[in-house]
Amino acid sequence: DVKVTQSSRYLVKRTGEKVFLECVQDMDHENMFWYRQDPGLGLRLIYFSYDVKMKEKGDIPEGYSVSREKKERFSLILESASTNQTSMYLCASSLPGRGPNQPQHFGDGTRLSIL
Amino acid sequence: AQTVTQSQPEMSVQEAETVTLSCTYDTSESDYYLFWYKQPPSRQMILVIRQEAYKQQNATENRFSVNFQKAAKSFSLKISDSQLGDAAMYFCAYRSARWGEKLTFGTGTRLTIIP
Numbered sequence: 427d428v429k430v431t432q433s434s435r436y437l438v439k440r441t442g443e444k445v446f447l448e449c450v451q452d453m454d455h456e457n458m459f460w461y462r463q464d465p466g467l468g469l470r471l472i473y474f475s476y477d478v479k480m481k482e483k484g485d486i487p488e489g490y491s492v493s494r495e496k497k498e499r500f501s502l503i504l505e506s507a508s509t510n511q512t513s514m515y516l517c518a519s520s521l522p523g524r525g526p527n528q529p530q531h532f533g534d535g536t537r538l539s540i541l
Numbered sequence: 542a543q544t545v546t547q548s549q550p551e552m553s554v555q556e557a558e559t560v561t562l563s564c565t566y567d568t569s570e571s572d573y574y575l576f577w578y579k580q581p582p583s584r585q586m587i588l589v590i591r592q593e594a595y596k597q598q599n600a601t602e603n604r605f606s607v608n609f610q611k612a613a614k615s616f617s618l619k620i621s622d623s624q625l626g627d628a629a630m631y632f633c634a635y636r637s638a639r640w641g642e643k644l645t646f647g648t649g650t651r652l653t654i655i656p
Contacts, residue, residue, distance in 0.1 A: 457642050466550070468632060468648040476642075484643070516586065520642060529576065530644060532586035 429453070430533040432517050438539045445504040447536050449517030456522045458500035459530060460484075460492065463514040472515075475500055476522070507540045514538075543568045545635050547647035554623045555655050561608075562618045562650045564633030571595075572638035575609070575616045580649075581629040589631070592616065594638070620652075628654045 433448035451458065456477055461469040471484030473492040481492050489511060493501040500519075504511055514537050518530040544567045554560035566575070577589040592600045592609050599607050604624075608617045620627055633647040 459642075459644075461646075466648055468545075468547075469644075469646040471643060474643065514584075518586075522642065528642075529588045529591060530642075532578075535584045 430517055430519055430531050432515075432533040432536050434536050435534060436537050436539075438541060439504075439507050440541055441507060441509060443504075443507050443540075445507045445538070445540075447502040447504075447515055447517075447538070449500045449502070449519075449533055450498050451500075451519040451531070452498065453519065453521075453531075454497065455519035455531075456497070457520045457530075458494065459518040459520075460490075460500065460502045461516040461518065462486065463516055463535070469516065472502065509540050512538060512540045543570075543573075543635050543637070543645050545633055545645050545647040547631075547633055547650050549650045550648070551651045551653070553653040553655055554620075556623055556625060558623055559619060559621045560623055560652065562620075562631050562633075562652065564616045564618070564647055566614050566616065566633070566635050568614070568635065568637075570637055570639065574636045574638060575607075576634040576636070576644070577605070577607070577616075577618045578632045578634060578646075579627075579629045580632065581626075586632070590618065623654050625654050625656065628652060 429452045459474040460472045475494045491503045517533040520530045521528040573594045575592045604621045630649045634644045
């Protein structure tokens with residue numbers, strides 16, 4: 427089974443802090459994704475990566491950056507945390523491919539509170 | 542841009558009964574994939590069922606089946622013989638067959654199972 431591990435289940439930080447959310451997958455997947463989940467808004471894509479050192483902006487990249495130095499690890503960075511970044515963050519990974527048979531596999535999420 | 546709409550924020554069903562969750566989407570593409578994901582209170586997103594747009598036959602996975610109406614751009618999920626473990630948030634998601642791996646999610650439906 428694919429395992430996507432997010433480093434923290436709950437995290438509390440202060441406004442203005444630099445915050446790192448870490449995600450590791452164990453199935454040698456090329457694709458990795460960071461989503462933000464808010465009530466009534468569903469999941470929205472922040473950034474994704476097709477390969478090491480590659481990154482692409484998703485729908486809501488403002489205020490975030492990412493790092494992918496190794497294939498198995500994809501980090502989401504909040505450069506200067508703000509209260510409107512309080513949310514649930516979900517990481518996912520998948521194999522590349524055109525069919526539906528490479529679905530995204532998700533981690534358990536990090537519930538981040540910015541005070 | 543593609544959009545996915547889930548018009549039922551909450552649904553409830555009696556245990557052992559059948560429930561249908563609705564999903565509509567908007568796209569100008571003819572080839573794409575549709576997914577239903579389940580997110581239980583444990584928070585991990587789990588793939589329930591997937592459908593390829595060029596396949597007319599509706600996908601089925603045990604008690605879960607879909608009613609895919611391509612012309613109407615509708616993709617509803619039917620859960621038969623509902624069980625307590627089916628209680629979760631359900632998300633409908635769209636992926637283009639042509640433009641990469643990105644998923645577009647609906648806002649979700651919270652399903653409650655009444656014992």
